[in-house]
Amino acid sequence: MTTSQGTFDSALLESDERRALRAAVGDLGRRYGRDYFTAAVRAGKQTDELWREAGALGYLGVNLPEEYGGGGGGMAELSIVLEELGAAGCPLLLLIVSPAICGTVIARFGTEEQKRRWLPGLSDGSLRMAFGITEPEAGSNSHRITTTARRDGDDWLLTGRKVFISGVDIADATLIVGRTEDARTGKLKPCLFIVDRETPGFEYRQIEMELGAPEKQFQLFLDDVRLPADALVGDEDAGLLQLFAGLNPERIMTAAFSLGMGRFALDKAVEYARTRQVWQSPIGAHQAIAHPLAVAHIELELARLMMQKAAYLYDAGDDMGAGEAANMAKYAAAEAGAKAVDQAVHTLGGNGLTTEYGLAALLTASRVGRIAPVSREMILNFVSHHTLGLPKSY
Ligand SMILES: Cc1cc2nc3c(=O)[nH]c(=O)nc-3n(C[C@H](O)[C@H](O)[C@H](O)COP(=O)(O)OP(=O)(O)OC[C@H]3O[C@@H](n4cnc5c(N)ncnc54)[C@H](O)[C@@H]3O)c2cc1C
Numbered sequence: 571m572t573t574s575q576g577t578f579d580s581a582l583l584e585s586d587e588r589r590a591l592r593a594a595v596g597d598l599g600r601r602y603g604r605d606y607f608t609a610a611v612r613a614g615k616q617t618d619e620l621w622r623e624a625g626a627l628g629y630l631g632v633n634l635p636e637e638y639g640g641g642g643g644g645m646a647e648l649s650i651v652l653e654e655l656g657a658a659g660c661p662l663l664l665l666i667v668s669p670a671i672c673g674t675v676i677a678r679f680g681t682e683e684q685k686r687r688w689l690p691g692l693s694d695g696s697l698r699m700a701f702g703i704t705e706p707e708a709g710s711n712s713h714r715i716t717t718t719a720r721r722d723g724d725d726w727l728l729t730g731r732k733v734f735i736s737g738v739d740i741a742d743a744t745l746i747v748g749r750t751e752d753a754r755t756g757k758l759k760p761c762l763f764i765v766d767r768e769t770p771g772f773e774y775r776q777i778e779m780e781l782g783a784p785e786k787q788f789q790l791f792l793d794d795v796r797l798p799a800d801a802l803v804g805d806e807d808a809g810l811l812q813l814f815a816g817l818n819p820e821r822i823m824t825a826a827f828s829l830g831m832g833r834f835a836l837d838k839a840v841e842y843a844r845t846r847q848v849w850q851s852p853i854g855a856h857q858a859i860a861h862p863l864a865v866a867h868i869e870l871e872l873a874r875l876m877m878q879k880a881a882y883l884y885d886a887g888d889d890m891g892a893g894e895a896a897n898m899a900k901y902a903a904a905e906a907g908a909k910a911v912d913q914a915v916h917t918l919g920g921n922g923l924t925t926e927y928g929l930a931a932l933l934t935a936s937r938v939g940r941i942a943p944v945s946r947e948m949i950l951n952f953v954s955h956h957t958l959g960l961p962k963s964y
Pocket residue numbers: 667701702703704708709710711733734735736737781787938941942943944945946947948951964
């Protein structure tokens with residue numbers, strides 16, 4: 571170890587390999603850049619060129635097992651990919667669901683057949699998978715979901731409603747969280763099903779959102795949708811375990827999403843504050859402008875440390891330890907990201923709200939991390955009950 575900051579960082583936190591990945595993904599993101607991303611959004615298109623190239627370079631499946639075409643890394647690597655693409659102005663939201671949640675669940679619990687069917691495609695990006703747990707009547711209370719599967723011969727019949735499911739139109743399938751009846755106790759237990767987009771009876775309707783993102787959100791309608799026996803992921807009795815295996819990656823990746831967006835906005839604000847001059851010195855010399863930007867930088871850095879801790883614990887196989895850290899990382903990054911965007915918009919004055927500078931659209935997009943996949947209040951509930959041992963109000 572030397573006293574140089576760079577060497578210290580790499581010894582303590584990020585290996586040279588990961589730093590190289592960070593730099594290479596950042597180069598790719600900047601090559602496409604924010605203009606490419608916003609042009610796609612305005613044209614109602616997807617960022618398919620970027621998705622394909624990131625897939626060909628091995629970035630999309632960097633967390634998935636090598637024997638199925640992945641990079642053999644973990645959430646540490648995949649979160650780097652999303653953060654750096656976001657910092658370059660090109661966040662790929664589907665990274666949160668396709669390789670992180672669905673890829674992880676299938677890699678850890680899928681049958682051999684499911685792994686061979688899905689993992690190579692999720693790794694190179696030729697296949698995409700959405701994830702559906704949220705229901706209109708359950709919301710934050712996922713214990714209340716009612717989407718139910720019942721046996722019909724060897725098949726399953728799946729019935730229920732889902733809401734706010736991202737990317738269903740571009741995903742080859744959606745991993746749906748439902749319930750089945752326990753034959754012994756009669757109680758409903760969670761189960762995961764892979765539902766191909768073209769399955770008869772699987773209907774989806776777009777929800778108009780004010781997000782300025784290429785990926786859209788959908789309501790799902792399933793009425794006795796017939797699924798083959800092998801649509802069930804893994805073991806019928808291990809659904810809860812399988813579900814939790816996917817939720818930690820989801821939180822870690824949502825943290826990466828918020829961090830990338832916050833960094834992108836902060837960079838724009840700093841660049842502007844350095845050069846915009848309306849008195850004797852650039853506005854960045856006024857501490858009322860400089861200090862909040864410095865605070866935003868500090869808070870983003872702190873949130874990244876927590877995200878790295880969560881990824882480290884998850885990749886080391888400590889699902890319980892990762893649960894608390896992933897929740898805290900998602901909370902910290904969402905708050906830091908939303909504050910950074912807000913301060914960036916303010917720094918640009920009127921230009922903060924112009925289409926040309928492109929920051930105002932991030933005001934809504936940056937709030938997603940505060941709501942999904944689990945709201946800030948539910949994380950504060952988790953920390954107050956589980957970490958601090960305080961009583962529950964609900
Ligand atoms: C852009 C976007 C993409 C999404 N993508 C997906 C997806 O791909 N798949 C998917 O399954 N879901 C997705 N979601 C859904 C998301 O996970 C939910 O919106 C989220 O879990 C909150 O549920 P809700 O919207 O029903 O809010 P509600 O549960 O109705 O909550 C409303 C408010 O009440 C608060 N609240 C609720 N209960 C409590 C309590 N006990 N204590 C304190 N406060 C409480 C919440 O914090 C929130 O502020 C997405 C949402 C968005 C906005």
